[in-house]
Amino acid sequence: MNHSVHNKLVSFIWSIADDCLRDVYVRGKYRDVILPMVVLRRLDALLEPTKDAVMEELAFQKDEAGFTEWDENGLMQASGYVFYNTSPWTLQRLHNTATNSQQILQGNFEEYLNGFSANVKEIIEKFKLKSQVRHMANKDVLLNVLEKFTSSYINLTPFEKVDPDGRKLQPLSNLGMGYVFEELIRKFNEDNNEEAGEHFTPREVIDLMTHIIFDPIKDKLPPVMTIYDPACGSGGMLTESQNFIKDEEGGIRAKGDVYLYGKEINDETYAICKSDMMIKGNNPENIRVGSTLSTDEFAGTSFDFMLSNPPYGKSWASEQKYIKDGKDIIDPRFQIRLKDYWGVEDDADATPRSSDGQLLFLMEMVSKMKSKEKSASGSRIASVHNGSSLFTGDAGGGESNIRRYIIENDWLEAIVQLPNNLFYNTGITTYIWILSNNKAPHRQGKVQLIDAGQLYRKLRKNLGNKNCEFAPEHIKEIVQVYTSLEAIEREGESGIASQIFDNADFGYYKVTIDRPKRLKAQFTEERIADLRFEKSLREPMTWAYTEFGEEVYTNIAAHEKAILEYCEKNELNLNAKQAKVLTSKEIWQKQLDLLNSASELLAMIGTEEFSDFNIFREKVDAALKKLSNKLTSSEKNAILNAVSWYDASAEKVIKGITKFAGEKLEKLLNYLDSKEGQLADYGYFPTGKKGEYLQYETESDLRDTENVPLKENIYEYFLKEVKPHVSEAWITLDATKIGYEISFNKYFYRHKPLxxxxxxxxxxxxxxxxxxGLIREILGLGIGADVLMERTDV
Structure with a gap:
């Protein structure tokens, strides 16, 4: 569909809204009428030529065959489609026979809607069209709207027509319908101060995706093919894929049947998609409505090809309960297992942050890939994402684990960066991910990154945010670079660039580097005073004690209202649990007991300052034993934390003794590829006794992490990059995590010197x-501006 036809059609449809619906609907609600009427007219125009045949079949079934229920197969054969209408009406007949009575027209219109087959009735229901018909009839505009949509100067069918003046009217394909839908949505939402949630995929992007998906295996396509889109929108990607592989001129001609499957959460776009499936003769039952993430509609089904442009930057918080139970993933589509640094396989998180669920759609497609046992060619996937899918998330997090799962299974073939402002309703940078679970031998273990961000031609007129497009030669160039798996340096400011990487190039170890805790300690009245208050509620408890004194221990309930009012007035934003703790007699008494225990220790140990916390801790333990004071571990730590502080000149704080001897020590050294003397660099310090190693407490404020490429040795990196600068640091191997990220800027950015x-x-x-010179020409006709200014005293 060319841009001029598209713009003309959108303008015509918009004029219907402006001419007929003004003052009846607010502008943002025009869509409630326009979109369903466009779909209805498309279906109605297709059924018009076979209307008499359907009525004859209906009469036969009713009068001659004596059927009590309609034989749907007979009616569909008569209509020529997988849908039909058993009422005597068409939209044209409704218009032609209409009188000035809107009520009669409304009744006929509703009879017409009720005459549709069940699959169309569902579409009408999703659009809530009946209520709109009643509203238009009550406002006396139904006939005007009907007149516009039955105009012979507009063509909403997928077939070419001729208007009364003999001019050809271009057909409205599924893709064209998608463009019209997107433009109307944009205009409606602009008028309603809303942002469009749908991002329609431009024709040339679909063309690029289909070439990349089908071209490499065009000579060995499966005899029967299934294509799936988990966020199918109006169905353009599905129908264009089908058109592509059935296109003889394009060099690909599928011999067998092609079955399309999709799911869409938006009722309007679902209705448009389903209607076009019926028009194209595809099975509309394969298009489902609802959330793809909440329900596995096609559980147990796998597909040959999957193409999608899932929503990005969209929260999936409302769907979490269907995917996770606490930290446990309950939906098998998102369950994965990965090996940790020690090579132990375990369940891993495969859920991205709740604010952006686009990678879950990719996991949905991955879960539906055909195994090689089911299909010799496996499955191929093309999915559009924004940049966050490439690098968002830390090592061990959901996003990183999903990338790792895909790359380590060697499913990622390539990623293509697209130009900005290529999409209709968003100007951000986007990327096409290409996956296959049956890579060609020369692609195995490799990932190709293609930067086509500078490869485009400008549009003469913007379409929403879209101000550029791929020309056919651009698509051909990208496909050629992808197919040949060649590395290309970009020439100048424009053109294409490509680089080839090993899978492991995107992975890294996130290594934790720790340093010993060094503490000084001293008991003083000032240091233990804060033990009177619970740490997280220090401010309100301090105020309450200052205000009410010892009554907080004897009658806290009497002051509950005043304390909570203070918290509200000072915007402390306490939750219900904190408010309960703050006014609990037991908590106040617990903190007082803790303060009294610290006071007893102060009396016994004195105010001497210790530079060796290990000795200080031993004295505290001995004093507690003498006092027969059985503090819990957390209570003792609260006292120790209150009277100690970090000091670089203090002695290291000992955590304990670890024993590695015999076979256990040999196994550890073999795994680390280290000698016994190097164990100190992993936090195990020899005590002098065979097989015994000292471990120190770590200072969390001094903890650091290093990202070490998977291809590098962690220990060698540590010796080169860390040890020379922090001699007492060590590697905490148990905390090592593996992450994956892909940065196009890192690989394709070229510095331009100033x-x-x-x-x-x-x-x-x-x-x-x-x-x-310009000023001279304007002001002085050759006379210098300075001379002219001087003469006029300016």
Whole structure:
């Protein structure tokens, strides 16, 4: 569908809204009428030529065959489609026989709607069209709207027509319908101050995706093919894929049947998609409505090809309960197992942050790939994403684990970066991910990154945010670069670039580097005073004690209202649990007991300052034993934390002794590829006794992490990059995580050196001369501006 036809059709449809619906609907609600009427007219126009045949079949079934229920197969054969209408009406007949009575027209219109087959009735229901018909009839505009949509000067069918003046009217394909739908949605939402949630995929992007997906295996396509889109929208990607592989001119001609499957959450776009499936003769039952993430509609089904442009930046928080139970993933589509640094396989998180669920759609497609046992060619996937899918998420997090799962299974073939402003309703940078579970031998273990961000031609007129497009030669060039798996350096400011990487190039170890805790300690009245208050509620408890004194221990309930009012007035934003703790007599008494225990320790140990926390801790333990004070571990730690502080000159705090001897020590050393003397670099320090190693407490404030490429040795990296700068640091191997990220900027960015100052100065001087000459020409006709100003005393 060319842009002029598209713009003309959108303008015509928009004029219907403006001419007929103004003052009846607010502008943002025009869509409630326009979209269903466009779909209805498409279906109605297709049924018009066979209307008499359907009525004859209906009469036969009713009068001669004596059927009590309609034989749907007979009616569908008569209509020529997988849908039909048993009422005597068409939209044209409704218009032609209409009187001035809107009520009669409404009754006929509803009879017409009720005459449709069940699959169309569902579409009508999703659009809530009956209520709109009643509203238009009550406002006396139903006939006007009907007149517009039955105009012979507009063609909403997928077939070419001729208007009364003999001019050809271009057909409205599924893709064209998608463009019209997107433009109307944009206009409706602009008028309603809303942002369009749908991002229609441009024709040339679909063309690129289909070439990349089908071209490599065009000579060995399966005899029967299934294509799936988990976020199918109006169905353009599905129908265009079908058109592509059935296109003889394109060099691909599928011999067998092609079955299309999809799911869409938006009722309007679902209705449009389903209607086009019926028009094209595809099975509309394979298109489902609802959330793809909440329900596995096609559980147990796998597909040959999957193409999608899932929503990005869209929260899936409301669907979490269907996917996760706490930390446990309950939906098998998103369950994965990965090996940790030690090579132990375990369940891994495969859910991205709740604010963006686009990678879950990719996992949905991955879960529906055909195994090689089911299909010799496996499955191929093309999915559009924004940049966050490439690098968002830390090592061990959901996004990183999904990338790791895909890459380590060697399913990722390539990623293509697209130009900005290529899409209709968004200007952000987008990427096409290409996956296959049956890579060609020369692609195995490899990932190709293609930067086509500078490969485009400008549009003469913007379509929403879309201000550029791929020309056919651009698509051909990208496909050729992808097919040949070649590395290409970009020439100049434009053109294409490509690089080839090993799978492991995108992985890294996130290594935790720790340093020992060094503490000084001293008991003083000031340091233990804060033990009177629970740490997280120190401010309100301090105020309450200052205000009410010892009554907080004897009658806290009497002051509950005043304490909570203070918290509200000072915007402390306490939750219900904190409010309960703050006004609990038991908590106040617990903190007082803790303070009294610390006071007893102060009396016994004194106010001496210790530079060795290990000795100080031993004295505290001995004192507690003498006092027969059985503090819990957390209570003792609260006291120790209150009277100690970090000091670089203090002694290291000992955590304990670990024993590695015999076979256990040998196994550890073999795994680490280290000698026994190097165990200190992993936090195990020899005590002098055979097989015993000292471990120190770690100082969390000094903890750091290093991202070490998978292809590098962690220990060698540590010796080179860390040890020379922090001699007492060590590697905490148990905390090591593996992450994966893909950065196009890292691989394709080329630094442009700054121009030298002489060139910049020369350009400035040249501009001054040019501007001076322009002023002379305007003001003085050759007389210098300075002379002219002097003469006129300006």
């Amino acid at each position: 121009r030298n100052i002489e060139d910049v100065a020369a350009d400035i001087l040249a501009l001054e001369v040019e501007s001076d």
